[in-house]
């Protein structure tokens with residue numbers, strides 16, 4: 586796969602609505618779009634998902650830029666790649682920085698699919714023609730706002746509702762929501778806001794018939810989650826704690842969770858996400874694709890990954906219009922009745938919207954490759 590050049594582009598976008606979790610509120614998003622060109626005129630796209638501050642994991646927009654410019658692109662300039670799997674191998678001497686790695690690797694995966702004239706989903710081995718999606722609702726100012734937002738999302742057809750919770754805004758909120766929506770698939774995401782001291786409190790979740798509780802305990806824990814899982818009925822799903830197949834294996838062997846949230850950025854790219862998928866399929870662990878408030882390129886990558894068979898639960902990849910006034914791809918991602926049709930054009934299957942890209946671009950840089 587001879588590369589001709591890579592363009593690294595920094596975009597600034599504003600979410601339609603602020604998104605609040607147990608750790609704070611996100612409204613502005615800075616992302617990198619990576620464009621990887623070959624000499625035949627094909628271009629693969631990747632998107633970085635790190636936030637401006639390190640509240641979710643340790644990575645930030647600035648650390649991603651440092652990694653991409655100073656380490657990751659130079660590795661590609663010095664080495665030949667014949668398949669996207671080579672990229673994660675070449676990046677493995679660099680510790681962590683998974684979101685930066687995933688952004689670059691994603692562009693190579695898209696380029697690889699386009700060079701072979703197949704969809705990214707096909708390149709990954711996915712077969713679904715459409716995927717089911719749910720929606721993640723941030724912490725709302727009032728109970729009424731929350732009930733109204735849930736109602737609107739259900740009317741739009743989303744297949745399950747994820748609610749953000751935190752100590753002090755949890756059981757009563759969930760009870761009230763459950764009373765209004767007795768048969769809706771509901772799950773809660775704590776973004777690591779509790780500790781094992783809260784175990785008696787967390788046992789109260791069991792009356793609410795939630796699909797799962799996502800990342801109740803520390804962002805880097807799998808031991809306490811195993812203790813918690815042994816004492817509650819509600820299935821635990823891990824998000825922040827999972828950065829690799831090795832983390833998945835250890836969590837499974839310890840009994841830390843029953844469900845895995847896979848995010849391409851958090852696990853360092855599509856190649857690692859595929860390995861996790863295959864392991865979970867073998868061990869009958871339910872998997873779904875998490876979201877990072879992505880713009881269109883990241884969204885398209887999530888859709889392609891979700892076509893794999895073990896993605897058996899609806900993911901967080903809602904339609905573009907849920908997040909953005911104007912997304913960066915054409916067509917935008919549309920979820921109808923909670924279903925997204927997987928595009929059938931090569932690669933990610935969406936074009937970039939050049940007007941939107943130009944409007945949002947703050948900065949860019951080009952890297953040349955020797956032929």
Ligand SMILES: O=C(O)CCC(=O)c1ccccc1C(=O)O
Nearest residue numbers: 641721776875876877878879901
């Ligand atoms: O709608 C989305 O993209 C997912 C929203 C979401 O829950 C989330 C958004 C940003 C960071 C972390 C999370 C999370 O899954 O914990």
Ligand SMILES: [Mg+2]
Nearest residue numbers: 774799800824
């Ligand atoms: Mg989460």
